[in-house]
Amino acid sequence: MGQLYFISSDAESKAYSKKVGTGKLKRIRAGIYTDAAYAEIDQLVLSNWAKVVHFLYPEAVATHITAEKLMPVNGVVYVTVSLKVRKTIKVADSLVIHLLPGDVDVLTEQFLPELSRSEMTRLLLENLQIAHKDKELVKSLGKVWVEEKLCSILDRHGEAELNSIRDKASAHAEVLGMEREAKILDGLVGSILATRPVRNLESVRAIAQVNKTPFDPHRITLLEGLAAYLKQCNFDNRPYAYNAAGWRNLSFYESYFSNYIEGTEFEIDEAERIVFEKAPIDNRHQDSHDVLSVFNVVSDYTDMSTVPENPDELFNLLINRHAIIMHERPEKGPGVIKKVANKAGDSVFVQPEHVEGTLSQAFPLYQSLPQGLARAIFIQFLVAEVHPFDDGNGRLSRIMMNAELVVCESHKLIVPTVHRESYLNGLRQATRMGKFRTLTKVFADLHAYTASIEWNDYGEAKATLKAHMADQLPDQGVARFNREIVKHKNILPAG
Structure with missing residues (x-):
């Protein structure tokens, strides 16, 4: 792609004009030239919009929606300049610059070498301005966006930052000509901080904040995407007919593999002694109890037939089940919501104060899905993504998943050690x-695989799992296991 050239002297102007005459350059508008092909000009101008703005109006400040997006939206940018009246100019066929009269010095910050933008307080005020619809774009993001932004600032920087924003808005409102907007902002901050009566809040997030149930909007967006994907999937039903021996045997391997995934590693015969003989392994009391306690939950048919009917029941189920599976690890806070945000690698999970609100906001998405595997996958990912406790979240998420299958008389599923990396x-x-798609495929394939095993005979089930190398680490057994799992391949949509 070619370049843009901006004249800086009369001599350059004459030189560039000669090159236009010889076909080496093209004139885009007064003072702006390019050597790009005609087909490239529009994209070149869009990519260099800030340089174009700065050349035309060196004192310009990116404001309103442009100060937030930091790029053209639908080919349009808004900047404030020292003019008396509003003006609109077009550069090439791709860039429309709306020039808004106003102050260019108060509450601004540099974001590119050639261009400043509105600082946060000014940005909030600008986006509270009444937006007169333009055929290309509305310049202001609106009150709901401002409420969401205030909640984000509160989460990241605390109450002091909101109070600072409110004070700066009041101090500079007259110079900016935004007294009305400063008054609205003052009311919004007061409502969100509950220092004033709550009035006219529209954002779901802001209302949740006031109601002391703040939530993680990024996670809700992610969960909305999962729910939308699951609604596109057609899952085969895997009916399960209860048999006491088969249920016990399946529950044993459910607990064994679920703990192994989380690092509580035993040989199968050791786990058999823990569960069937109630004999903990020497010097591994807590690890032994991890296996036994998960087994006690997942082998209880009545408990595993219990699923939540409302957000409060979901919250209580998580607390009660967590308290059971972790009660021999008091340092992990059995049944107690985490006090500090947890993470896995680069992934930081939901903040402690957002746990209950995020679960509550996600519940309608859960209810919108058909019973069975769709709800099971959703609730597993919900618990794993929220990570409500200090430890035990993975095991809890898979318990919640299998309960969704049990309640509709569908087969539970196991996640064997060999398939850990795929999961x-x-x-x-x-x-x-x-x-x-990958997560959904893993669970759909494992659902079919688990249902294919003869669980009523413990010896046969164990021999089958060992023959498929299900109990081996991925680098040892994945080739053999994949030859088996491919027999249960599910066709799923892309996504």
């Missing part, structure tokens, strides 16, 4: 990229 990769893709 974790699915979680990573969902968390980091909003891609849900």
Whole structure:
């Protein structure tokens, strides 16, 4: 792609004009030239919009929606300049510059070498201005956006920052000509901080903040994407007919593999002694109890037939089940919501104060899905993504998942050790990229695989799992296991 050239002297102007005459340059508008092909000019101008603005109006400040987006939206930017009346200019066929009269010195900050933008307080005031609809774009993002932004600032920087913003807005409102907007902003900050009566809040997030149930908007967006994807999927039903021996045997491997994934590693015969003989392994009391306690939950058919009917029931189920599976680890706060944000690698999970609100906001998405595997996958990812407790979240998420299958008389599923990396990769893709196909495929394939095993005979089930190398680490057994899991391949949409 070519370049843009901006004249800086009469000599350059004459030189560039000669090159236009010889076909080496093209004139875009007075003082702006390019050597790009005609087909490239529009994109070149858009990519260099800030340089174009600065050349035309060196004192210009990016304001309103442009100060937030920091790029043209639908080819339009808004800047404030020292003019008396509003003006609009067009550069090439791609860039429209709306020039708004106003102060260019108060509450601004440099964001590019050639251009300043509105500082946060001014940005909030500008986006509270009444937006007169333009055929290309509305310049102001509006009150709901401002409420959301205030909540984000509160989460990141605390109450002091909101109070500072309110004070600066009041101090500079007259110079900016935004007394009305400063008054509105003052009321919004007071409502969100609950220092004044709550009035006219419109944002779901701001209302939740006032009601002491703040939530993580990024996670809700992610969960909306998962729910939308799951609604595109057609899952085969895997009916389960209860049998006491088969239920016990499946529950044993459910607990064994779920703990192994989380690093509580035993040989199968050791886990058998823990569960069936109630004999903990020497010097591993807590690890032994991890296996036994998860088994006690997942082998209880009545408990595993319990799913939430409302957000409060979801919250209580999580607390009660967590308290059971972690009660031999008091240092991990059994049944107590985390006090400090937890993370896995680069992924930081939901902040402690947002746990209850995020679960509550996600619940309608959960209810919108059909019973069975769709709800099971959703609630597993919800618990894993919120990570409500200091430890035990992975095991809890898979318990919640299988309860969704039990309640509709569908087969539970296991996540064997050999398939651990595929499962974790699915979680990573969902968390980091909003891609849900891999995670969904892992669970759908494992659902079919688990249902194919004869669980009523413990010896036969164990022999099958060992033959498929399900109990091996991925680098040892994945090739053999994949030859088996491919027999249960599910066709899923892209996404």
